[in-house]
Amino acid sequence: MKVKIKIDDNYQIFDYEGDLNISVITLLEKLDWPIEYSCSCLQGICGACAMVINSEPKLACKTFLNEEKTVIEDNQITIEPLSKFPLIKDLKVDRSILFDAMTECELWLENDSEYNPKDLDFEYEMSLCLMCGCCTEVCPNYKLGDFVGAPATVSASKLVNQESDEEHLKNMKKNIKKGFFHIVLNQFPVKMSVPWKSQPKEQFQK
């Protein structure tokens, strides 16, 4: 099969003959070429290996060749780096802006966490965000500007439940309003693309 990889704005074509019941990350290891990419857990828990596979942002460790339509039908696959972040090299991008946005939004607790039984499942789920950046890839609002994107908002939605310091709660809400809802307004056009099971859209609307 043909493996098309975007390297330095150009597409390089590699040939791969072998088992198709492998993930994209294993495919990258098997290519006889030193391609740079991020990885850590190799099982969909850490979010490091997010990349664009056949035009969709996905985790390379959870995307199997034999499940990709282009592989089954056309014997080829296209792999690109996430496009919304500065490129480091090959398929590796600098996602530090995602983390910086959380600092700018003051996403932490000033007081001890409050426990509300009815919110526990929601808080658990909001803590599962992988910070992979897949959701920003498909988000038309996300252009590395003032818009903080869904990851900061996911984290905030947990912390505003747990925070009892009124002043800080006000600040967090204000920051998220400014960095997220002010820009998204009422449109919310994005079909959220997250590799974990939650659908943040519904959660944010609560």
Added chain:
Amino acid sequence: MVDIIVVGAGIAGLTASIKACDKGANVSLISSDYSERSQSVMAMGGINAALNTKGENDSTDQHFTDTLNGGCKINNEKAVEMLTSDAPQIIDWLERIGTSFSRDENGNVDMRNFGGQKKKRTVYAGSRTGKQIVSSLVSLCRKRETEGKIKRFVGYRFLSLIFTDENECCGINCIHEDTQELRSFIGDAVIIATGGYNSLFGKILGSTQNDGFATAKLFTQGVRLANLEMVQYHPTTVKTPQKRMFITEAARGEGGKLFVMKDGKPWYFMKDFYPELADLMPRDVVSRSIFKVSDGGKKDVYLDLTHLDEYTVKVKLDEVYEICEKYLNLNPLKTPIPIFPAVHYFMGGIQTDENHKTNIKGLYAAGECSCQYHGANRLGGNSLLGTVHGGWISAENAVLEKPKGNVINSIDEELESFKSYAPKDKSLQDTLSEISQIMNDSLGIYRNEGDLMAALDRLDNLDTNVNAKYYDYLKVKLLVILSKASILSALERKESRGAHQRTDYPESDDRYKKSICAMYDDENIVIE
């Protein structure tokens, strides 16, 4: 003001950084990636603490005893005493900083059964306990960053320690993974929290980030290592096209049972072998039992969850369900899971005392890289506990350090080495695979002198001149040294204890009821 350098941003590194700045220190937190990418997020099952809220008359004393028994009594007793008595306080702290632990019907943090313990003692957050703890620690760390007390440096790999002329540790040299920038960090003390040495065994259950470079480099710089032969095989791992993945012990804690087919029927062998704890025996015992009934891997062994209810499997064990569905195309509610033991955790590593001090003044280690709590076998749920506790205790002690000597600036030495390094043609991946093959061949569940000697010979003849970036080029050479130290430690322990089973010395021997230590002296590995 004290300056502390923390290397590694998993749970141990985050806890150490937060606790050090709570004691008034400035912290430089150095890591190869963000905490969300650390191996800590992969910890599923839970964290042990004798909270005694289940009406089972549990106590920290029993936690202490179970931990020592699980570790076959070569744990550092003082360290275990502190670990187990501080555990309830740790849960309370994690709860207060926002960790979303699962709750029972009374609103208390819930606890489940885990191996080697008769009482429900394992606090959990669904089956993503590590991820939930990381999430709350990261929030708190972020606050300290904004206050200017913690400074994070992401993308840097540890290269070497920096010493004073009084042989105190006072800093580290690093290299940036992307820019190849070499950089020194100088402070009053260093806390190493770089995790286990996974790369010695190849693509194992944990993170690829935990490569063992730091442990191996420290060894060559005079840091004492201990119990390197104590490698934990997790009993229930599954083979996926990706790598082996583990099925959390919580699956057995919630009622999952192991079986092998015998005379056309499932034989739930653990109940026959060990009537009291059955499937919840310590991991070393369960792994050996699986090895035995499978005739060394020739017969399939299964973990049966089919009798459990849907809520338990899909909610309480959601990660197990997902691994089975995604990577095995199997519904564990309907089909038993084929499992086999695989390398999971390193009880050995940088030898530290109960205050997490190494043999070098000013140098501390915490988390999986440090060796003191777990002895010959770690109990499930004690690793997350040990990693928070280690971060906490190391920070409290490190902030008291003040080096007396003058800094010997070694960045020039690193620069010289960097400039003169000459990568050769040999493939990096092939060489790493050769090392892991040698280690897997010799340090399996059962070992013997012949295999260990053959491994030493193969390591001696391994060509390590690889074609790789500077860091990886150095890593290969260092991993060979650490591999040899592990093999020599296994040869030295002429007995069977916990995770170290010798077919040629099948009994435990009280003369070895101690740590086997390794030192590097004048380019020679010395085992004590």
